Amino acid sequence: MKPKTQLQWLGHSAFRIVSPDGKVIYIDPFLSKNPSTPEAFKKVDDADFILLTHGHDDHVGDTLAIAARTGAQVAGIVELIGLLQQEGLSVDQSIAFNKGGSIHFDDFSVTMVHANHSSSYKGAYAGDPAGLILSFDDDICIYHMGDTNIFSDLQLYGELYEPDVVLAPIGDHFTMGPEEAAYAVELIGAKIAIPMHYGTWEPIAADPKEFQYFAEENEDIIVIIPEVGKEIF
Numbered sequence: 065m066k067p068k069t070q071l072q073w074l075g076h077s078a079f080r081i082v083s084p085d086g087k088v089i090y091i092d093p094f095l096s097k098n099p100s101t102p103e104a105f106k107k108v109d110d111a112d113f114i115l116l117t118h119g120h121d122d123h124v125g126d127t128l129a130i131a132a133r134t135g136a137q138v139a140g141i142v143e144l145i146g147l148l149q150q151e152g153l154s155v156d157q158s159i160a161f162n163k164g165g166s167i168h169f170d171d172f173s174v175t176m177v178h179a180n181h182s183s184s185y186k187g188a189y190a191g192d193p194a195g196l197i198l199s200f201d202d203d204i205c206i207y208h209m210g211d212t213n214i215f216s217d218l219q220l221y222g223e224l225y226e227p228d229v230v231l232a233p234i235g236d237h238f239t240m241g242p243e244e245a246a247y248a249v250e251l252i253g254a255k256i257a258i259p260m261h262y263g264t265w266e267p268i269a270a271d272p273k274e275f276q277y278f279a280e281e282n283e284d285i286i287v288i289i290p291e292v293g294k295e296i297f
Contacts, residue, residue, distance in 0.1 A: 066297060067200075067203055067204045067228075067297050068084035068200070068202075068203045069081060069082065069083060069084060069200045069203050069204055069206070069297075070082040070295060070297065071206070071229075071295065071296045071297055072293065072294065072295050072296065073258070073260065073290035073291075073292055073293075073294075073296060074093075074095060074098075074101050074102075074105050074292065074293065075094075075095075075098050075099075075100030075101040075102075075264065075292045076092070076094050076098055076100060076101075076122060076260070076261060076264045077091070077092045077094070077117070077122070077123060077208075077210070077211070077231075077233065077260050077261045078090070078091065078092050078093050078094050078095060078098065078101065078125065079091045079092070079208065079231065079260075080105075081198070081206070083169075083170075083171050083172050083200055084171055084200060084201065084202070084203055085170055085171040087112045087113065087169065087170065087171065087172070088110050088111050088112050088113070089111075089112065089113045089114075089115060089172075089198075090108065090111055090113070090114045090115070090130065090136075091114075091115045091116075091117070091196065091208050092115075092116060092117055092122075092123040092124075092125065092208075092210075093108065093114060093125045093126050093127060093130055094121070094122045094123055094124070094125030094126070095107075095108065095125055095126050096125070096126050096129075097125070098122075098125070098264065099264060099265070100263060100264050100292055101292065101293075102292060102293040104293065105293055108126065108130045108133070108134065109133060109134065110134060111130050111131075111134040111136040112134075112136055112137070113136055113137050113138075113139065113169070114127050114130060114131060114136050114137070114138045114139070115139050115140070115174060115196055115198075115208075116138065116139065116140035116141075116144060117140075117179065117193060117194050117195065117196060117208065117210030117211065118140075118141070118144065118179070118181065118182075118183035118190065118191075118192075118193035118194060118210060118211060119144045119147065119183045119184055119185035119190025119191070120182075120183065120184065120185075120211070122264070123210075123211070124144075124148075124185060127148065127153075128148065128151055128152060128153060131153055131154075131157055132152070135157065136157065137157050137158075137159055138153060138157055138158055138159065139159035139160075139161065139167060139174065140159075140160070140161075140191075140194075141160070141161070141162055141163075141176065141183075141190070141191035141192060141194055142160040142161070142162055142191055143189060143190050143191030144183070144185060144190040144191050145158050145159070145160035146160070147185045147186070147188055147190055148185075161176055162176060162191075163176050163177060163178055163192065163194060164176070164177070171200060171201045172198055172199060172200045172201060173198070173199050174196055174197070174198050174199075175196070175197040175199070175225065176194045176195070176196060177194065177195045177196070177197060177217075177221055178192070178194065178195065178215070178217055179192075179193040179194050179195045179209060179210040179211060179212035180193075180212045180213050180214075180215045181193040181210065181211040181212050181213070181238075181239070193210055193211060193212070194210055195207065195208060195209045195210045195212065195221075196208045196210065197221070197225045197227060199225070204228040204229060205225060205226060205227045205228050205229070206227060206228070206229045206230075206231065207221070207225065207227035207229065207230045207231065207252065207254065208231045209230065209231060209232050209233060209248070210233075211233055211238060211239045211261065212233065212239060212240065212248075213239060213240050213244065214240060214244050214245075214247060214248040214251070216251070218248055218251040218252050219251045219252070219253075221252060222251065222252040222253040222254065223253075226253075227252060227254045228254060228255055228256060229254055229255075229256045229257075229258065230249050230252050230254040230256070230257050230258070231258050231260050232245045232248060232249055232257055232258070232259055232260065232275075233245065233259075233260055233261035233262070234259040234260070234261065234262050234270050234272065234275045235261045235262035235263070235264075235267075235268030235269075235270045236267075236268060236270050237267040237268050238261075238267070238268065239261055239268075241270060242259075242270055242271065242272075242274040242275035242277075242278060243274070243275075243278045245259070245275055245278075245279075246275055246278035246279035246281075247278075249279050249285060250279070250282050250285065253284075254285070255284065255285065255286060256285075256286050256287075256288060257275075257279050257285055257286070257287045257288070258287070258288050258289075258290055258296065259272040259275045259276075259287070259289065259290075260290075272287075272289045273289070275287065276289060
């Protein structure tokens, strides 16, 4: 059965999701300065929520501009949200939470989990990096891993949250490479794996087909290699 939730990859780690009730969600909206984002998606005029995994420029991206233009609520770890408020993000649009915590909206919830990486915003400590697990009511569960390498808690996250889809960084250099990412997906146990955080610049010019080769050695995993700007489902 096709999910009611809609998912698009916008390049790097940026995704646009439309919930079954029509809420527009952006994750890590690095768009206007992203060389892999098509021109049509570089400016956002419609957003209800922006979800952030960590404070690096290639993830926070256009958050403040989108929030100012659309009135979207911005959710992320406490320290990062505090720094964005200093940059002009309205308190009324801010949702600060932390690892293990969940926030609930009309037809979906978001749980923050660990990611094994680093995080800063304009040189300041921006809290820990995180992954985000989005559970849509009576529909699918999507796990955006953020920037990370492999760690054993991924198996626990798979058992606890049972994600249907995992968005996995494969670019190497700053995150996992294709083989390590494939093993991480296997630990999580999701049925569908979608590679991200690759191909933006030369240091992360990984081959998604290599990730597909390693991941699909497990017959229970299907890899979807996304096309930037096209609906995945």
